Amino acid sequence: MITLAIQKSGRLSEKTVKLLHECGIAFENGGSSKLKSKAGNFPMQILYLRDDDIPECVSDGIADIGIVGENVYLEKKRPLAIVERLGFARCRLSIAVPKSMEYDNVGDLNGLNIATSYPNILKTFLKDNKIVANIHEISGSVEIAPGIGLADAIFDIVSTGSTLLSNGLREVETVLFSEAILVAGENLPEKVRKLLDKLLFRIRAVQTARNRKYILLNALNEQIDEICKLLPGMKSPTIMPLSTPGWSSLHSVIEEDEFWEKIEALKTAGAQGILVIPIEKMIV
Ligand code: PRT
Ligand code: ZN
Numbered sequence: 001m002i003t004l005a006i007q008k009s010g011r012l013s014e015k016t017v018k019l020l021h022e023c024g025i026a027f028e029n030g031g032s033s034k035l036k037s038k039a040g041n042f043p044m045q046i047l048y049l050r051d052d053d054i055p056e057c058v059s060d061g062i063a064d065i066g067i068v069g070e071n072v073y074l075e076k077k078r079p080l081a082i083v084e085r086l087g088f089a090r091c092r093l094s095i096a097v098p099k100s101m102e103y104d105n106v107g108d109l110n111g112l113n114i115a116t117s118y119p120n121i122l123k124t125f126l127k128d129n130k131i132v133a134n135i136h137e138i139s140g141s142v143e144i145a146p147g148i149g150l151a152d153a154i155f156d157i158v159s160t161g162s163t164l165l166s167n168g169l170r171e172v173e174t175v176l177f178s179e180a181i182l183v184a185g186e187n188l189p190e191k192v193r194k195l196l197d198k199l200l201f202r203i204r205a206v207q208t209a210r211n212r213k214y215i216l217l218n219a220l221n222e223q224i225d226e227i228c229k230l231l232p233g234m235k236s237p238t239i240m241p242l243s244t245p246g247w248s249s250l251h252s253v254i255e256e257d258e259f260w261e262k263i264e265a266l267k268t269a270g271a272q273g274i275l276v277i278p279i280e281k282m283i284v
Contacts, residue, residue: 001043002195005063008048012180015088016067020046022280023202043195055080058185064192065185065199070178071157075118079186083196084203086180087210090159093118093176095125096169097153098146103172109133115142115151122155125175143167201283209282211256216275218242218249223270230265253279 006016017029027039027046036047047063054066055076065083071093073080095114097103106129115136116122126133136151143163145151155175158164164171182203184196219227224239227250231237237252250271254262259276266274 001045002065002192002199003045003047003063005047005049005054005057005066005068007051007054007068010051012051012067012069012089015086015180019067019086019088019203019206022206023199025199025202042199044199052076055183058183061185063185064188065196066183067180068183070181071118071121071176073181073183074176074178075120077120080183081186082181083184084182084200086182086203087207089178089180091157091178092159092174093121093155093178094158094171095153095155095173095175096143096158096164096171099168099170101152101170103170106131106173109153109173112152113150114153114155115145116155117142118155121176125155125173143169205281205283208284209279212253212279212282213256213259214251214277214279215254215262216249216251216273216277217266217271218247218273219269219271221246221248224248224250226269227266227271230262230269253282 007013020027025039025042025044027037027044028034034048036045038045047057049057051068051072054063054068055073055078057063058066059078059080067086069089069091071091073082095109102108109126109131110133113134113136114122115138117137117139119135119137122135136145138145138150142154142156144167145154146169147167154169158171161171188196215231217227228237231250231252231254237250240249241247242249263274
């Protein structure tokens with residue numbers, strides 16, 4: 001049995017549960033009162049916690065692994081290994097100052113009162129930049145601190161930037177980029193380690209598939225060489241003759257990022273009837 005700690009409810013929960021379901025792990029969702037549940041078809045127990053408690057829970061061995069924001073992992077400074085970056089709940093931790101304040105460079109932070117829920121990460125940043133400033137730790141609504149005279153600046157999570165904007169603040173230093181990560185305790189027992197490897201194999205298959213698309217297209221046989229150069233695929237494209245003489249169908253896999261660029265190039269090279277299909281799982 002492997003015990004996984006996940007956020008009970010919040011910005012991480014929905015995508016965490018979705019990822020586990022995509023990995024074929026079936027369990028009842030936490031609900032409002034549930035503290036734990038057991039997967040039906042994988043030897044896994046799931047604990048539902050506040051995200052702030054996940055690093056400690058894993059380092060203390062109450063859970064073997066956990067899914068948490070990298071920001072929380074770094075702030076809590078627990079002896080944990082990052083096993084996998086999960087690519088969701090992306091955000092950044094930044095310093096912001098009132099729009100009206102003059103700000104030229106990091107030296108302007110000297111002597112300021114900075115409000116944050118992430119004192120450890122901020123302390124390290126200030127030390128690295130040889131800044132002497134006062135850290136004012138608060139647990140929530142950090143963005144209102146300058147407006148009510150509680151601080152001169154803030155250090156907080158930014159995603160779209162609209163919270164800063166609506167509070168008259170301006171992002172001046174990006175300290176760290178964060179995403180959801182899978183963490184594990186050090187010295188997991190061999191049996192648990194094996195289950196973690198099994199879970200990782202599934203997570204990677206889901207993640208790899210998410211970044212790729214399956215592509216099918218038709219082309220004249222004399223255009224195939226040119227088109228093949230554009231489609232590296234897992235090994236090489238699959239080419240099958242069409243019932244119309246002189247034509248073939250080509251199947252391959254392309255990266256999501258280069259999708260539009262590739263489609264344009266393929267059309268220019270003579271590809272027709274292009275179909276692009278999502279891939280559910282991909283084992284490379
Ligand atoms: O109850 P619990 O303690 O479990 O949850 P929580 O309230 O502490 O955390 P939660 O659910 O809000 O966030 C969980 C994790 O999601 C964070 O630790 C980050 O890793 C990640 N994440 C991603 C975010 C955001 N995006 C985000 N936008 N966490 C918080 N925010 C908040 C931010 O604090 C600020 O108030 O959203 C606001 C900024 O958003 P924009 O879009 O206006 O810039
Ligand atoms: Zn929290």
